[in-house]
Amino acid sequence: MSNFKFWSWDKKPRTMLRFVKPGDIFCFKIDDNTYRFGRIMSKIITGHIAEIFDHSSEKPEITMDVVNKTQRLIPPIIIDTYGLLDKKVYKDGDWRIIGHQENYIPQNVSDVYFAFGIGNNCNKKDFYGNNTPISESEWEALPKLSPKGNLDIITLLNNIQKQ
Template identity: 55%
Template sequence: MSDFKFWGWDKKPRTMLRYIKSGDIFCFQLDDNKYGFGRIIAKITGGHVVELFDYMSTNPKIDENIINSSKRIVSPIVIDTYGLFDRKIHPESDWRIVGHQNDFSPKNVTDIYFSYGIGGFCKKKDIFGNVFSISEDEGKNIPELNPHSDYLVKSLLKSI
């Protein structure tokens, strides 16, 4: 059985970047009456790779049963954890760490890559930090290593 700990929305309005780690469960405000949820998968250059759950709620609360029955609503993405959780640079957004799964081990991530670079300097990076040279054409078919802000995450979810 998984080892989850939850402390809720009000306990930690801000989490410093150095304390954000794989297995952290987060909640973010989508609008005045709706919250989304996800989990930190891994730290990567520019932010953290996260999975966003298909679970939305009018209450910023989640539990182990909901997490275990949730699916990824989109392929994992990189988010700007510094701006969203630590500095909170966007006043219209509210993202908070609300729990942690101690024994978290990411699943279905071996084919997740992010691209960067141009021309002959194109690379792809997996969530474990391994870097591979690729062609510019191949790079066009891989999501860019570009951390998502609150606005970009919300736009992505609206497009689904």
């Protein structure tokens, strides 16, 4: 069983990129009354792969029980960790690391792929960083190997809620 450590929203307004690691629990503001949560799953060349939980709250607080019971709201995505957590370049959002799960091992990642390349040079990268050539049609169907910023993620979550 993993140990969790949590701290308050105000303790770490910024986390330097080199200190972001798998198992970190993050929180981000959706609006004045709603916070969402997620976890860093893995480092990747363009950022970090993260999962966004299907849990929201009026306060930037989450418990070990909630993390253990929550599901992914969307498939894992690549987030712009540098812009969101370190340099805070997105003035339209506020993201913070509020906890860490020790000895975290990502689950259900065998079908996580990101597409990159163009034309006859299309590839997909799996969760573990392995590359495989793919067709253009498969490339079009997969999420791209590019980090998402605050507005990208908020838009994605808003589109999920409309369905």
